[in-house]
Amino acid sequence: MKINHNMPALRALRQLGKSETLLSDSLYKLSSGNRINRSADDAAGLAIAHKLKIQLNGLSQSSNNAWDGISLIQTAEGALNEVxxxxxxxxxxxxxxxNGSNLAEDRMNIQRELNQLKQEVDRLANSMDFNGVKILNGELDLMxxxxxxxxxxxxxxxxxxxxGKYGFTVTRKATKAQVTGSAMTGTMAADGTIQINGESFSYKQGESKTEVYGRLQQFANDLGITAGLNAGNLFLERQEYGSKPITxxxxxxxxxxxxxxxxxxxGQDADAAPTGTDFPAGTIVKASGQELTFQGPDGFSIKVKIKDAANAGDTIGMELLKEGPAVLQIGANYGHTMQVRIPNISSAAIGITDVDVRSQKEAQDSIGLxxxxxTLVSSIRSKMGAYQNRLEYTxxxxxxxSLNMTEAHSRIMHIDMSVEMTEYTKQNVIQQAATALLAQANQKPQEMLQLLR
Structure with a gap:
């Protein structure tokens, strides 16, 4: 028996310290609900859990992004419904x-409503936005x-x-149909009637040519023709460029x-020859006034307007860039994106600029336009529906x-309360036992005194 070291007490103290540490860890886990509270608890598990947490946060935001994308598409589709x-x-x-029962005045009244509808289409295209982003003026199409x-x-x-590159060379400049007459001075020699584009204009003998000219201006304007004077001589000119006639x-x-x-x-329509390297084989050019449409297989179509400053022989470069479409981040990682292209739906873009019903022939042509x-707007709306369905599946x-990753993350990070409570109870009993036995071990040296008596 030795009195310098109380080995039973030291052993009991060591066991008590160990149980206190384990009991403290158990209390920490139970109070936090986490199995891993510091890297020492499970270094590899902590690294995996944080990677999963990054994914979970990204997935949560990408889901919100997809809902925002659906809202954008629904806004565009609602406007297209009105178009x-x-x-x-x-x-x-x-x-x-x-219909042949209409007079020129009737057709002009119809044309006024058509003009207002075209203006409203343009207003809608240029003003409709989502969170400050213009969505129907072509800003969300290829730049x-x-x-x-x-x-x-x-x-x-x-x-x-x-x-790609879609340059072209202007081969013909658009012009307007024009005829030139004589000076509008003096009076009319006899009663008479002339027809302009099938509509009758009458005058009376002795009527001042100045008064007749004033009436002719309004009459011609209703037919889409400008009546004016050049060096005192009458001229008639179509208001639109291209092959629309003056008869x-x-x-x-x-x-x-x-x-x-x-x-x-x-007049004559503009024309051009494709020179860009990325035009598909078989591309043709369709012209209507100053507007040219480059058409190719599989729906390929680019529409441009040739301005007054262009001349035959001018080569114009045109490049379409990847930038422009709305890019939706619909995943947690780099590259998990989706492009949404919404084309321009202005009157020029959908081909209704030339809708003109001021003559029966032009009204027939307008039906086709x-x-x-x-058909074009229906195709765009169909595309919007496809985008929305894709985003809903996304x-x-x-x-x-996210649900599966949450389960995996919880399995690594979170404590099983029933298992840990069992461990806590075990360590609590061990601590109490160690404390009691330490008290008894501290009484052992007292037994040595019996030998010294």
Whole structure:
């Protein structure tokens, strides 16, 4: 028996310290609910758990991003629904104007409503936005660069067109149909009637040519024709560029009062030759006034407007960049994105600028233009629906992944309360036992005193 070291007491103290440490760890876990509270608890598990937490946070935000994308698409689709309704009304008006029972005044009244509808389509295209982002004016389509913006303007890009170089050379400049007459001075020699684009204009013998000219200006304007004076001589000019005609009919004497002759005069549409390296094989050019449409297979279509400053022989560079479409971050990692392209739906982009019903022939042509526009807008709306359906499936997949990752993260990080409570009870009993036995071990040296008596 030794009195310098009380080994039973030291052993009991050591066991008591160990149980206190384990009991403290158990209390920490029970109070926090976490199995891992510091890296020492499970270094590898902590690293894995934090990686999973990054994924979980990213998935949660990407789900919100996808919902924002759906809201953007729904906003655009709602506006397109209104455009559809306006186009249906324009089709109805064009069919009405094509009926032979209408007078020029009737068609002009119809044209006024059509003009207002075209202006509303343009207003909608330029003003509709989502969170400050313009969504229907082409800003969310491929970004185009024109080498000389004073000579050409990009108006519309079909969804099938990929980024690339699409330059062209102007081969013909657009002109307007124009006829020149005589001076509008003096009085009319006899009663007479002339027809301009099938509509009759009458005058009386002795009527002042100045008064007749004033009435002719209003009459011609209703037909989309400008009546003016050049060096005192009358001229008639179409208000639109291209092949829309001015057709004059009447007796030679009646036409001679204005210095005009019977016949049809047309302007010419612009034209161009594709020179860009990325035009698909078989690309053709369709022209309407100053507007050119480069059409190729599989829906390929780029629409541009040739401006007054352009001349035959001018080569204009045009490049479509990847930038432009709305890029939605729909995943937790780099590159988990989705592009949303929403094309320009202005009147020029969907091809209704030339809708004109001021003559029966033009009303017939307008029916075709409006129906083509309805088909185009239907295609755009269909695309919006496809985007929305994809995003809804994306959200479902994100939510499922998030649920599974949450379960994995919880399995690593969180404590099983029943198991840990069992451990806590065990360590608590051990601590109490160690404390009691330490008290007894501290009494052992007292036994040595019996030998010293």
């Amino acid at each position: 559809h309704a306006m186009l249906q009304r324009m089709n109805e008006l064009s069919v009405q104007a094509a 185009g660069q024109i080498s000389d913006k004073t000579k050409a303007q990009l108006e519309a890009i079909h969804e099938s067109v990929n980024p 004059l009919e009447g007796t030679p004497a009646a036409l001679a009062e204005f210095g005009l002759t019977a016949g049809t005069v047309t 409006v129906k083509d526009a309805i 959200i479902t997949n994100i939510d499922t992944s």
